[in-house]
Amino acid sequence: MxxxxxxxxxxxxxxxxxxxxxxxxxxxxxxxxxxxxxxxxxxxxxxxxxxxxxxxxxxxxxxxxxxxxxxxxxxxxxxxxxxxxxxxxxxxxxxxxxxxxxxxxxxxxxxxxxxxxxxxxxxxxxxxxxxxxxxxxxxxxxxxxxxxxxxxxxxxxxxxxxxxxxxxxxxxxxxxxxxxxxxxxxxxxxxxxxxxxxxxxxxxxxxxxxxxxxxxxxxxxxxxxxxxxxxxxAGFIGSPAMNFVDGVTNADGTAVTLEIDGAPELKLPRQVACNQKVTVGLRPEHLSISAAGQGTITTKISVIESTGSTTYVGAGDTGKITIVLSERRDISVGDTIDLSINAKDIHLFDPHSQMAI
Amino acid sequence: MKRIRSSIIDGVGFDLVLVGIPLVFLLLFSGLPLVYNVLMSFQEVDLFSLGEVFRPFVGLKNYRALFAQPEFWPIMWNTVIFVFCSIGGQFIVGFGLAVFFNTGFRGSTFIRGLFLVSWVMPGLVVGATWNWILAGDFGVLNYLLSSIGVISENIFWRSDINYSLWAVIITNIWLGTAFNMILLSVGLAGIPKDLYEAASLDGATAFQKFWTITVPMMRSTTGAVISLGLIFTLQQFDLFAAITGGGPANSSNVAQYWAWELSFRQYDFARGATISTIMIAVVMVASVFYVRSTRHEVRG
Missing domain, CATH: 3.40.50.300 (P-loop containing nucleotide triphosphate hydrolases)
Incomplete structure (x- = not known):
C-alpha cells in the first residue's frame, strides 16, 4: 500500500x-x-x-x-x-x-x-x-x-x-x-x-x-x-560518537587487524575484500571490558569520566577509544584492560569514499 | 583629599565628573539664557536697560500687549500650519524612502547616504537654491507643474500671499526628509526579519504586514522622530530669512521669525522674549513626548 x-x-x-x-x-x-x-x-x-x-x-x-x-x-x-x-x-x-x-x-x-x-x-x-x-x-x-x-x-x-x-x-x-x-x-x-x-x-x-x-x-x-x-x-548518530580506527583486512577477508598498539585482530561478521585498508567503526556502548587475557584489544586507560549512571572511559594514548560502561567497575587511570566487541557490532568503511562496506 | 582623588580615578567620582561637565556646560550656556529670556518676558525692557538683569517687573503686560496685536493670531496660525505640514510631509516622504531603501537592493545604503547631503547644507544655501526653483517667471517648479498640466499660469510662490508660506514649507520638507528617513531607517532595521516571515506564513499580504507589523513596531521611533521634528521645525529660521522674510504682509511669518523681528529689527526685546517663552513651553511638551517615546521602546 x-x-x-x-x-x-x-x-x-x-x-x-x-x-x-x-x-x-x-x-x-x-x-x-x-x-x-x-x-x-x-x-x-x-x-x-x-x-x-x-x-x-x-x-x-x-x-x-x-x-x-x-x-x-x-x-x-x-x-x-x-x-x-x-x-x-x-x-x-x-x-x-x-x-x-x-x-x-x-x-x-x-x-x-x-x-x-x-x-x-x-x-x-x-x-x-x-x-x-x-x-x-x-x-x-x-x-x-x-x-x-x-x-x-x-x-x-x-x-x-x-x-x-x-x-x-x-x-x-x-x-x-x-x-x-x-x-x-x-x-x-x-x-x-x-x-x-x-x-x-x-x-x-x-x-x-x-x-x-x-x-x-x-x-x-x-x-x-x-x-x-x-x-x-555513523559518527553523527549516536552519543558519544563512534570510535574510528584504521585497519587492514586479512588474507581471506574474515578478520581485520587494527593499526593500534598490539595490532589486535577482530573477527568480522561476514567476509569482505582481502588485504584491504578499511576504517573500523566501534560504538563506545558496544565495547566491553573483559577479564585480562579474554578480550581482543589490550589497551591502557587514560581518562575516566563518571556521571554516576554511566562511566566514560578513554583508552589508548590520547583517550582515542571511548568506552561507555553502564555498570561501575573497579578501574583507574593507567590500568591495562582488555576490550571485546561482538562481531555483529563492527562497522567497516572505505577510507577513501567513506561509504560503508 | 586622597580619598577624593582615588574616587575620581576609579570610583563613583569619575561618573560624577563625566555627568558634571556637560551639566555645567548646559546650565551655563542653555539654562541661564533660557531663564533670562523667561525673566525678560515679565519685565519692561528698553534700549537703556538692556544691560541690566533686574528691570521693572510688569507682570503679564507684555503677554497682553502681544495677544492684542492684530498679527498675533494669523502668525500663530501660520506657525501651526508650518509645523504641521512640514512634519507631515517630512515624515511621510521620509518613511516612504526609508521603506524603499530598507528593501536592501544593490547600492541602497550608498544612495541612502547621499540623501544626507541635503541635511548638511546650510539653511541659507538651501533657501537660495530653492529661490531659483520657486521663482515665478523662470522657476523650474512652475515649469514642471505647467508641463504636467497642474497649473495653467505661473505661480509667484514667494510674493503671492496665498503661496508664500507654502514656498517655505515645500523647501523645509525637502530639507528635513533626509533626517526623518535616516532615523526611520534605523527603526526599520531594528525590526527582526523573522517577524515578517512569521506573518507571511500566518497569511499576511505585504500590505497587511506593513500595517500590523511595521507601523506598530515603529511607534516609538515615530514618536521620537515627530517630537524632534517639532523642535527642529520650530527652530527653522534660515529658510524664512532666505526665501520670504516673513512676507508679504506677514503672510509667511511664523513665531520664531517674528520673535527675531521684534527683538532685533524693532528692538522690542520684551515682546521678542515673550514669544520665545511661549515657544519654550511648546518645545518642553514636545520634549516630554520625545523622552517618553524613546523610553517605551518595544523590542522582543
Whole structure:
C-alpha cells in the first residue's frame, strides 16, 4: 500500500549565487509523519525547511504539498505553520493577539477567534498568560506561544526550526516529549530541523541526515544507528560518537587487524575484500571490558569520566577509544584492560569514499 | 583629599565628573539664557536697560500687549500650519524612502547616504537654491507643474500671499526628509526579519504586514522622530530669512521669525522674549513626548 504523501521533493536545488546550498534533494514525507532534518551547521537543513515554508524560492526541481506543485506559491498560500528558533512572536501584541493573528487576517469573527485561541491555549498551558506581552514571558512560555500560534491555524504541515535550542537542558527534554505528544494528538505532519541528533532520534519517525547540501542518509532512527551508510552518518548518530580506527583486512577477508598498539585482530561478521585498508567503526556502548587475557584489544586507560549512571572511559594514548560502561567497575587511570566487541557490532568503511562496506 | 582623588580615578567620582561637565556646560550656556529670556518676558525692557538683569517687573503686560496685536493670531496660525505640514510631509516622504531603501537592493545604503547631503547644507544655501526653483517667471517648479498640466499660469510662490508660506514649507520638507528617513531607517532595521516571515506564513499580504507589523513596531521611533521634528521645525529660521522674510504682509511669518523681528529689527526685546517663552513651553511638551517615546521602546 502506498501511503498518502504530504510533502514531496523531486531533485530540489537551491543556489545562493555561486553557493550550492541544496543539491538534488529527494524526499517524500507521508501524511502524519514526524520527520527530523539533522546535520551540522551549514548543511542546508534550515534552507530546506525554509524552502518548504516558501520563505526561500528553490532554484530547481519540484516541490509538492498534498499533490500540488508549490514552487512558486507564496508562503501564505501554502497552509504550513512554522515555529522559529527565535520564536518570532509579535512583540507588540499580547499572547492572545499573537495566537489569533492568523485568524484575524482571515477575518474570522472576533469571538470565534478568541474561542479557538483559548482552546489551544488551554491544551498547551497558556490559559493564564493570555493578556501578557511576549517580553513578560519566560523562554519556555514564549516557546509555547510560538507553538500555539502554529496550532491555532490547523495547518497541513508544521515546520520547526530548532525550536528548543534556546531553552535550558531540562526544559528541552520536557518539551521534546510535549512536541511529539502534540504531533500525535493533532495527527499533523511535522518537519523538524535540529543539529542535535538526540532530538532527532527520540522525536522522529524518519530521520534525514544532511551534509553540505546533500542528504547523506534517511530512514528510521534505529536503522541509521544500526546500518549507517557512511562514516559521516555513523559518527553523527549516536552519543558519544563512534570510535574510528584504521585497519587492514586479512588474507581471506574474515578478520581485520587494527593499526593500534598490539595490532589486535577482530573477527568480522561476514567476509569482505582481502588485504584491504578499511576504517573500523566501534560504538563506545558496544565495547566491553573483559577479564585480562579474554578480550581482543589490550589497551591502557587514560581518562575516566563518571556521571554516576554511566562511566566514560578513554583508552589508548590520547583517550582515542571511548568506552561507555553502564555498570561501575573497579578501574583507574593507567590500568591495562582488555576490550571485546561482538562481531555483529563492527562497522567497516572505505577510507577513501567513506561509504560503508 | 586622597580619598577624593582615588574616587575620581576609579570610583563613583569619575561618573560624577563625566555627568558634571556637560551639566555645567548646559546650565551655563542653555539654562541661564533660557531663564533670562523667561525673566525678560515679565519685565519692561528698553534700549537703556538692556544691560541690566533686574528691570521693572510688569507682570503679564507684555503677554497682553502681544495677544492684542492684530498679527498675533494669523502668525500663530501660520506657525501651526508650518509645523504641521512640514512634519507631515517630512515624515511621510521620509518613511516612504526609508521603506524603499530598507528593501536592501544593490547600492541602497550608498544612495541612502547621499540623501544626507541635503541635511548638511546650510539653511541659507538651501533657501537660495530653492529661490531659483520657486521663482515665478523662470522657476523650474512652475515649469514642471505647467508641463504636467497642474497649473495653467505661473505661480509667484514667494510674493503671492496665498503661496508664500507654502514656498517655505515645500523647501523645509525637502530639507528635513533626509533626517526623518535616516532615523526611520534605523527603526526599520531594528525590526527582526523573522517577524515578517512569521506573518507571511500566518497569511499576511505585504500590505497587511506593513500595517500590523511595521507601523506598530515603529511607534516609538515615530514618536521620537515627530517630537524632534517639532523642535527642529520650530527652530527653522534660515529658510524664512532666505526665501520670504516673513512676507508679504506677514503672510509667511511664523513665531520664531517674528520673535527675531521684534527683538532685533524693532528692538522690542520684551515682546521678542515673550514669544520665545511661549515657544519654550511648546518645545518642553514636545520634549516630554520625545523622552517618553524613546523610553517605551518595544523590542522582543
Amino acid at each position: 502506498t501511503q498518502e504523501l504530504q510533502i514531496e521533493l523531486n531533485g530540489v536545488d537551491k543556489h545562493y549565487g555561486a553557493f550550492h546550498a541544496l543539491k538534488d534533494i529527494q524526499l517524500a514525507i507521508p501524511k502524519g509523519a514526524f520527520v527530523a532534518l539533522v546535520g551540522p551547521s551549514g548543511c542546508g537543513k534550515s534552507t530546506l525547511l525554509r524552502s518548504i515554508a516558501g520563505l526561500e524560492t528553490i532554484s530547481g526541481g519540484e516541490m509538492k504539498i498534498t499533490d500540488e506543485v508549490v514552487n512558486n506559491v507564496p508562503p501564505r498560500h501554502r497552509d504550513v505553520a512554522m515555529v522559529f528558533q527565535s520564536y518570532a512572536l509579535y512583540p507588540h501584541m499580547t499572547v492572545i493577539d499573537n495566537l489569533t493573528y492568523s485568524l484575524r487576517l482571515k477575518k474570522t469573527p472576533k469571538a470565534e477567534a478568541r474561542k479557538i485561541a483559548e482552546e489551544v491555549a488551554a491544551t498547551i498551558g497558556l490559559e493564564n498568560l493570555l493578556d501578557r506581552f511576549p517580553r513578560e514571558l519566560s523562554g519556555g512560555q514564549r516557546q509555547r506561544v510560538a507553538m500555539g500560534r502554529a496550532i491555532v491555524r490547523r495547518p497541513k504541515v508544521f515546520l520547526f526550526d530548532e525550536p528548543l535550542s534556546n531553552l535550558d537542558a531540562s526544559l528541552r527534554v520536557h518539551m521534546r516529549k510535549e512536541i511529539r505528544a502534540l504531533h500525535d494528538r493533532l495527527g499533523a505532519t511535522s518537519v523538524y530541523v535540529t543539529h542535535d541528533q538526540i532530538e532527532a532520534m527520540t522525536m522522529a519517525d524518519h530521520v534525514v541526515v544532511m551534509r553540505a547540501g546533500v542528504i547523506e542518509q534517511q530512514g528510521a532512527p534505529l536503522e541509521l544507528y544500526d546500518r549507517p551508510a557512511s562514516q559521516f552518518v
